[in-house]
Amino acid sequence: MRVLVVHNRYSSAQPSGENRVVDEEVGLLRAAGHRVDLFERRSDDIAGRSLPGKVAVPLLVPWNPGVRRELAARLRAERPDVVHVHNVFPLLSPAVLAACADAGVPVVATLHNYTQVCPPGTLHRDGQGCAECVGRTLPLPAVRHGCYRDSRLATVPLAVNLAVNRRRWWTGVDRFLCISAAQRDVLVRSGMPAERLVVKHNFVPDPGVRRSDDGEHLLFLGRLAEPKGVRLLMAAWDEVAAGGGVGVPLVIAGAGPLEREVSAWAAGRDDVRYAGLWDPEECRKGVARSVAVVAPSMARETFGLVVAEAMAAEVPAVAAAHGAFVELVDDGVTGLLHRPGDPGSLAECLRRIASGADRNREMGRAARRRYDEGFSPAVGLERLVEEYRAAIAARAGGGVSAPPEGNDETGPRRGARAGGDGGS
Incomplete structure (x- = not known):
């Protein structure tokens, strides 16, 4: 093609x-x-x-x-x-x-x-x-x-x-590719043509490295901006630290408008390390050394690459229970979901994800299975070519073909439950 x-x-x-x-x-x-x-x-x-x-x-x-x-x-x-x-x-x-x-x-x-x-x-x-x-x-x-x-x-x-x-x-x-069902739902409700909107999650390359032990830090990896939940994470971590910590430090890697604020907050602490902007190899190694990755976004994310990357490395995630995260993270199985915008809920999830090594490792294995099923290169290629052929067929036939079964808003959702103590 x-x-x-x-x-x-x-x-x-x-x-x-x-x-x-x-x-x-x-x-x-x-x-x-x-x-x-x-x-x-x-x-x-x-x-x-x-x-x-x-x-x-x-x-x-x-x-x-x-x-x-x-x-x-x-x-x-x-x-x-x-x-x-x-x-x-x-x-x-x-x-x-x-x-x-x-x-x-x-x-x-x-x-x-x-x-x-x-x-x-x-x-x-x-x-x-x-x-x-x-x-x-x-x-x-x-x-x-x-x-x-x-x-x-x-x-x-x-x-x-x-x-x-x-x-x-x-x-x-001819074909709109939404990168999550949550995104598609919003767009369909806004009046966009449902028959042209299908869900095709982003794929993530296999990192070639997986977590081999219990992990050595919790990791935030992304843009240092308010919508990504950086300030929420700092507030939650201060609450965790006030309670005696969780035995591993928090590493924050990235760049953005809140860089100075994050750097100043982390300065002089032994439970936090601001690592700056990592290159791709540092990102792969940093994820694979994590107890969990943390994605506390305030905004409703359309996907969540860092969560899928963690899954590929056999690492669970702690993420906000809204947007695409509820279909990426199966709460209590591949990670934990916290109440969006709630520092107390996030703090509790951070404590839980770091407290049980055996349960954490099982979550990591389940996360890797979820990656193999939904976010691997093989799956990504199959879905991409499938949608190209559908668009070509729609144009040749003078109309729009229906989305494949299971790829529209009626398809199965994963990890859609959230509740209980700490949003998990």
Whole structure:
């Protein structure tokens, strides 16, 4: 199969799970013998533009006519079987969909976030969930609150983009790949065409290393930002420490806007280590040495790569009981779920996950089995090619094929229970 992947790469200054997913899918397809080409833009290139060029970038967010012409010409020349669209913000724009329509090429789009219904794509504002713009034709609340970068001016292009291109997305994409059932449920309720939305979880490469002992630390690995629950984790860990600790330290690895705050909080303590930004090899080793990974997100995550990576390394997770985490973590089996936003519940889960070595090891083995069943490269390749073929068939038949059984909102959920003491 010949595939053209369309992606606007996020800035290299911050780790991007989305960039990783794109790169790993491209590598997976190529290793299986498919021909994969790339049509990309890089947000890093904005810094090298002239001042007028930088000023023009917001104007290109809703529509970039140059991209439409360039991509349409390439599609006519190369004739791929399918185009796989990932991120188009800020330099590509939904003009890529018009180019695909011009060339008559089927389109699959992975929805990595909630930008179809929320201008910044987070469904999160001021430390809590927010759905004010969901279902609105004009997402004016996002502008009023300055949801993107805390700036009304910066939010305007995203709000305009969502308003003017909503129907173009809904009619121009043959297959939307949601990365969790929780995400799909939100999008279907918002009015997106259910028959085009299927669930295809991200896959995670086998790390080649698994936990071989009881673990030596609890690990937070990710962006140091308020929606990721960093402040919640610090509050919960202070509560754990006040009660005598759990016998292992907390390691925080990552970068982001709260880096100074985290570094200052960890300074001088022997129960916390701020490790900074790890490279991929350090991440693999750090996960495999963990008692558990901690994912206390305040926002409703569409997936949770670090949780799936922990599963691959035979390590359980402690995660917030909302969003995709409730289908990734089977509470009490592959990890523990805490009440979202509740530091006491998180603290109790941290104590529990670190207190019983035998039970923890069994959770780790169950987590690895869950990885093999749902998040391995073999499963990821099978599902990806399946959806490509479905999109091609839908375009050839002049309609939209139904999602495969078990991949829509009626499919089975895992780990959906949460309750009891400590949210577990």
